[in-house]
Amino acid sequence: DTVLTQSPALAVSPGERVTISCKASESVSTRMHWYQQKPGQQPKLLIYKASNLASGVPARFSGSGSGTDFTLTIDPVEADDTATYFCQQSWNGPYTFGAGTKLELK
Amino acid sequence: EVQLVETGGGLVRPGSSLKLSCATSGFTFSNTWMNWVRQAPGKGLEWVALIKDKYSNYEANYAESVKGRFTISRDDSKSRVYLQMNTLRDQDTATYYCTRLHRSGASFDYWGQGVMVTVSS
Numbered sequence: 186d187t188v189l190t191q192s193p194a195l196a197v198s199p200g201e202r203v204t205i206s207c208k209a210s211e212s213v214s215t216r217m218h219w220y221q222q223k224p225g226q227q228p229k230l231l232i233y234k235a236s237n238l239a240s241g242v243p244a245r246f247s248g249s250g251s252g253t254d255f256t257l258t259i260d261p262v263e264a265d266d267t268a269t270y271f272c273q274q275s276w277n278g279p280y281t282f283g284a285g286t287k288l289e290l291k
Numbered sequence: 292e293v294q295l296v297e298t299g300g301g302l303v304r305p306g307s308s309l310k311l312s313c314a315t316s317g318f319t320f321s322n323t324w325m326n327w328v329r330q331a332p333g334k335g336l337e338w339v340a341l342i343k344d345k346y347s348n349y350e351a352n353y354a355e356s357v358k359g360r361f362t363i364s365r366d367d368s369k370s371r372v373y374l375q376m377n378t379l380r381d382q383d384t385a386t387y388y389c390t391r392l393h394r395s396g397a398s399f400d401y402w403g404q405g406v407m408v409t410v411s412s
Contacts, residue, residue, distance in 0.1 A: 218398035220336075227388055227402040228336065234396035271336055275397030279354055280326075280338040 187211055189272050189283035196289045202260035205286045207272035209253045216276035217255045219248055222285075223268045231270075232257060264290055293317040295389045295403035302409045303379055311374040313389030313403060320370035321345065324392040326399060327363060327374045329385035337385075341392065342372060357383075379410045 188210040197203045207217065215235040220228040230239040232248035235255060247258045259266055267290050272283040299311040311327070324347075327339040340363040343350045351363050362375040372389060386405040393400035 216396055218396065220399075227405055228399070229402070230393075230398055230400050233393060233398040233400070237396075239398075239400065273336070273398070279352070280341075280397070282336040282338070284335045 186279060187213060187274050187277045187281050189274060189281055191270075191272060191283040191286045193284070194287045194289065196291050197262050198291045199264055200261045202258065203262050203288065205257040205259075205270050205288070207250075207255045207257070207283050209255070209274060211277065212252045213274040213276035215251050216274055217248075217250060218273045218275065219246075219257045220271045220273065221266075221268045222271065228271060259288075262288075262290065266290070293391070293401045295391065295401055297387065297389050297403045297406035300387065300406035300408045302411065304412055305380060305410055307379055307410075308375070308377045309379060309408060310376070311387055311389075311406060311408070313372045313374075315370045315372070315389075315391075318391070320365075321367040324394070325363075325365060325372040326390045326392055327372075328388045328390050328399065328402075329383075330388070330405075331382070331385045334385075339387070340374065376408070379408075381410050384408060384410045 190208045217235045219232040222228040236248045269285040269287045271285045294316045296314045322344050324343045326341045341352045342363045360378045365372045388405045389403040390399040391401040
Protein backbone atom coordinates (compact mmCIF):
# COMPACT_ATOMS: atom_id res chain seq x y z
CA ASP A 186 0.00 0.00 0.00
CA THR A 187 1.06 3.60 -0.57
CA VAL A 188 2.13 5.16 2.71
CA LEU A 189 1.50 8.87 3.18
CA THR A 190 3.68 10.65 5.74
CA GLN A 191 2.59 13.88 7.41
CA SER A 192 4.19 15.83 10.24
CA PRO A 193 2.08 15.29 13.36
CA ALA A 194 1.49 18.86 14.52
CA LEU A 195 2.05 22.53 13.80
CA ALA A 196 1.40 25.71 15.76
CA VAL A 197 1.03 29.06 14.03
CA SER A 198 -0.32 32.52 14.80
CA PRO A 199 -3.40 33.95 13.10
CA GLY A 200 -2.50 35.87 9.97
CA GLU A 201 0.56 33.76 9.22
CA ARG A 202 1.10 31.45 6.28
CA VAL A 203 1.31 27.73 7.00
CA THR A 204 2.32 24.82 4.82
CA ILE A 205 1.39 21.24 5.62
CA SER A 206 3.31 18.55 3.82
CA CYS A 207 2.45 15.05 2.70
CA LYS A 208 5.02 12.67 1.27
CA ALA A 209 4.00 9.51 -0.57
CA SER A 210 6.05 6.30 -0.52
CA GLU A 211 5.57 6.03 -4.30
CA SER A 212 4.28 8.25 -7.03
CA VAL A 213 0.59 9.12 -6.92
CA SER A 214 0.72 11.43 -9.96
CA THR A 215 -1.59 14.31 -8.96
CA ARG A 216 -4.19 12.09 -7.30
CA MET A 217 -3.69 13.66 -3.91
CA HIS A 218 -6.54 15.19 -1.95
CA TRP A 219 -6.76 17.15 1.29
CA TYR A 220 -9.39 17.10 4.03
CA GLN A 221 -10.04 19.19 7.13
CA GLN A 222 -11.53 17.58 10.21
CA LYS A 223 -12.62 19.58 13.23
CA PRO A 224 -13.24 17.83 16.58
CA GLY A 225 -16.49 15.89 16.61
CA GLN A 226 -17.15 16.49 12.91
CA GLN A 227 -16.79 14.52 9.72
CA PRO A 228 -13.91 15.32 7.38
CA LYS A 229 -14.47 17.96 4.72
CA LEU A 230 -12.85 17.97 1.28
CA LEU A 231 -10.63 21.02 0.76
CA ILE A 232 -8.46 20.25 -2.27
CA TYR A 233 -8.80 17.55 -4.91
CA LYS A 234 -6.28 16.38 -7.48
CA ALA A 235 -3.44 18.19 -5.75
CA SER A 236 -4.42 21.76 -6.57
CA ASN A 237 -8.15 22.08 -7.22
CA LEU A 238 -10.20 23.97 -4.65
CA ALA A 239 -13.36 22.11 -3.61
CA SER A 240 -16.68 23.89 -3.82
CA GLY A 241 -17.26 26.47 -1.11
CA VAL A 242 -13.71 26.33 0.26
CA PRO A 243 -12.10 29.74 0.86
CA ALA A 244 -9.33 30.79 -1.49
CA ARG A 245 -7.00 31.00 1.54
CA PHE A 246 -6.51 27.28 1.00
CA SER A 247 -4.34 26.04 -1.86
CA GLY A 248 -2.55 22.86 -2.81
CA SER A 249 0.45 21.94 -4.90
CA GLY A 250 2.67 19.04 -5.81
CA SER A 251 2.92 15.96 -7.96
CA GLY A 252 4.57 12.58 -7.80
CA THR A 253 5.51 12.02 -4.17
CA ASP A 254 5.61 15.47 -2.57
CA PHE A 255 2.55 17.57 -1.85
CA THR A 256 1.73 20.67 0.12
CA LEU A 257 -1.40 22.25 1.53
CA THR A 258 -1.03 25.98 2.16
CA ILE A 259 -3.27 28.20 4.25
CA ASP A 260 -2.62 31.91 3.83
CA PRO A 261 -3.57 33.69 5.95
CA VAL A 262 -4.45 31.33 8.77
CA GLU A 263 -7.57 32.16 10.75
CA ALA A 264 -8.64 30.99 14.21
CA ASP A 265 -11.35 28.80 12.66
CA ASP A 266 -8.67 26.77 10.85
CA THR A 267 -7.81 24.89 14.05
CA ALA A 268 -8.30 21.29 12.91
CA THR A 269 -6.57 18.13 11.77
CA TYR A 270 -5.65 17.97 8.09
CA PHE A 271 -5.43 14.67 6.23
CA CYS A 272 -4.02 13.88 2.82
CA GLN A 273 -5.40 10.96 0.78
CA GLN A 274 -4.23 9.35 -2.44
CA SER A 275 -6.33 7.65 -5.09
CA TRP A 276 -3.69 6.69 -7.67
CA ASN A 277 -2.61 3.35 -6.25
CA GLY A 278 -5.01 0.83 -4.77
CA PRO A 279 -6.16 0.77 -2.02
CA TYR A 280 -7.01 4.38 -1.22
CA THR A 281 -4.85 5.48 1.71
CA PHE A 282 -4.75 8.43 4.07
CA GLY A 283 -1.96 10.17 5.93
CA ALA A 284 -2.05 10.08 9.73
CA GLY A 285 -3.04 13.72 9.85
CA THR A 286 -1.44 17.00 10.87
CA LYS A 287 -2.99 18.77 13.84
CA LEU A 288 -2.94 22.53 13.35
CA GLU A 289 -3.09 24.64 16.47
CA LEU A 290 -3.22 28.40 16.69
CA LYS A 291 -1.02 30.27 19.13
CA GLU B 292 -28.31 19.72 -1.14
CA VAL B 293 -26.31 16.51 -0.90
CA GLN B 294 -27.06 14.54 2.25
CA LEU B 295 -25.66 11.27 3.57
CA VAL B 296 -27.15 9.86 6.78
CA GLU B 297 -25.75 6.72 8.41
CA THR B 298 -27.68 4.50 10.80
CA GLY B 299 -27.27 1.11 12.39
CA GLY B 300 -24.32 1.52 14.70
CA GLY B 301 -24.13 0.27 18.27
CA LEU B 302 -22.37 -1.89 20.85
CA VAL B 303 -21.83 -5.51 19.86
CA ARG B 304 -19.82 -8.49 21.10
CA PRO B 305 -16.76 -9.78 19.27
CA GLY B 306 -17.74 -12.31 16.64
CA SER B 307 -21.18 -10.82 16.06
CA SER B 308 -22.66 -9.03 13.06
CA LEU B 309 -24.04 -5.58 12.33
CA LYS B 310 -25.42 -3.88 9.24
CA LEU B 311 -24.94 -0.18 8.58
CA SER B 312 -27.16 1.80 6.28
CA CYS B 313 -26.58 5.11 4.53
CA ALA B 314 -29.53 7.06 3.15
CA THR B 315 -28.63 9.58 0.48
CA SER B 316 -30.35 12.46 -1.26
CA GLY B 317 -29.60 15.51 -3.37
CA PHE B 318 -27.73 13.81 -6.21
CA THR B 319 -28.10 11.07 -8.82
CA PHE B 320 -27.27 8.06 -6.67
CA SER B 321 -27.52 5.43 -9.38
CA ASN B 322 -24.42 6.60 -11.27
CA THR B 323 -22.33 7.43 -8.20
CA TRP B 324 -19.63 5.25 -6.65
CA MET B 325 -20.03 5.02 -2.88
CA ASN B 326 -17.63 4.17 -0.08
CA TRP B 327 -17.32 3.46 3.61
CA VAL B 328 -14.41 5.03 5.50
CA ARG B 329 -13.78 4.45 9.21
CA GLN B 330 -11.94 6.17 12.01
CA ALA B 331 -10.97 4.44 15.24
CA PRO B 332 -11.23 6.63 18.34
CA GLY B 333 -8.47 9.22 18.33
CA LYS B 334 -6.94 7.74 15.20
CA GLY B 335 -6.70 8.48 11.49
CA LEU B 336 -8.91 7.56 8.57
CA GLU B 337 -9.07 4.16 6.91
CA TRP B 338 -10.86 3.42 3.65
CA VAL B 339 -13.00 0.29 4.10
CA ALA B 340 -14.98 -0.47 0.96
CA LEU B 341 -16.13 0.86 -2.41
CA ILE B 342 -19.09 -0.09 -4.57
CA LYS B 343 -19.27 1.08 -8.16
CA ASP B 344 -22.42 1.77 -10.16
CA LYS B 345 -24.45 -0.43 -12.49
CA TYR B 346 -22.35 0.68 -15.46
CA SER B 347 -19.39 -0.96 -13.70
CA ASN B 348 -21.46 -4.01 -12.75
CA TYR B 349 -21.62 -2.96 -9.11
CA GLU B 350 -18.00 -4.03 -8.63
CA ALA B 351 -16.92 -3.94 -4.98
CA ASN B 352 -13.46 -3.48 -3.50
CA TYR B 353 -12.37 -3.92 0.11
CA ALA B 354 -9.50 -3.11 2.42
CA GLU B 355 -7.49 -6.19 3.31
CA SER B 356 -8.42 -5.72 6.97
CA VAL B 357 -12.11 -6.40 6.25
CA LYS B 358 -12.01 -8.60 3.15
CA GLY B 359 -14.09 -11.73 3.64
CA ARG B 360 -15.90 -10.29 6.68
CA PHE B 361 -17.59 -7.12 5.36
CA THR B 362 -19.90 -6.78 2.36
CA ILE B 363 -20.86 -3.48 0.74
CA SER B 364 -24.09 -3.32 -1.24
CA ARG B 365 -26.48 -0.76 -2.64
CA ASP B 366 -30.14 -0.30 -3.51
CA ASP B 367 -30.42 2.25 -6.30
CA SER B 368 -34.23 2.31 -5.98
CA LYS B 369 -33.84 3.59 -2.42
CA SER B 370 -30.63 5.61 -2.92
CA ARG B 371 -29.06 3.66 -0.09
CA VAL B 372 -25.73 1.97 0.47
CA TYR B 373 -25.11 -0.68 3.11
CA LEU B 374 -22.23 -2.29 4.97
CA GLN B 375 -22.81 -5.78 6.33
CA MET B 376 -20.16 -6.47 8.96
CA ASN B 377 -19.66 -10.05 10.13
CA THR B 378 -17.25 -11.64 12.59
CA LEU B 379 -16.59 -8.29 14.19
CA ARG B 380 -13.35 -7.76 16.09
CA ASP B 381 -12.28 -5.30 18.78
CA GLN B 382 -10.20 -3.47 16.18
CA ASP B 383 -13.30 -2.78 14.08
CA THR B 384 -14.39 -0.30 16.76
CA ALA B 385 -14.65 3.02 14.94
CA THR B 386 -16.86 5.73 13.57
CA TYR B 387 -18.00 4.63 10.12
CA TYR B 388 -18.56 7.29 7.48
CA CYS B 389 -20.52 6.90 4.29
CA THR B 390 -18.82 8.88 1.53
CA ARG B 391 -19.48 9.82 -2.06
CA LEU B 392 -16.68 9.37 -4.56
CA HIS B 393 -15.99 12.37 -6.76
CA ARG B 394 -15.47 10.91 -10.21
CA SER B 395 -12.80 13.47 -11.09
CA GLY B 396 -9.79 12.11 -9.31
CA ALA B 397 -11.52 9.83 -6.79
CA SER B 398 -11.67 12.10 -3.79
CA PHE B 399 -14.41 11.78 -1.17
CA ASP B 400 -16.40 14.93 -1.79
CA TYR B 401 -19.28 14.38 0.61
CA TRP B 402 -19.32 12.63 3.98
CA GLY B 403 -22.08 11.60 6.32
CA GLN B 404 -21.97 12.55 9.98
CA GLY B 405 -20.76 9.05 10.88
CA VAL B 406 -22.08 6.23 13.01
CA MET B 407 -20.25 4.66 15.94
CA VAL B 408 -19.62 0.93 16.09
CA THR B 409 -18.18 -0.45 19.32
CA VAL B 410 -17.03 -4.05 19.49
CA SER B 411 -16.41 -5.12 23.05
CA SER B 412 -17.06 -8.01 25.39
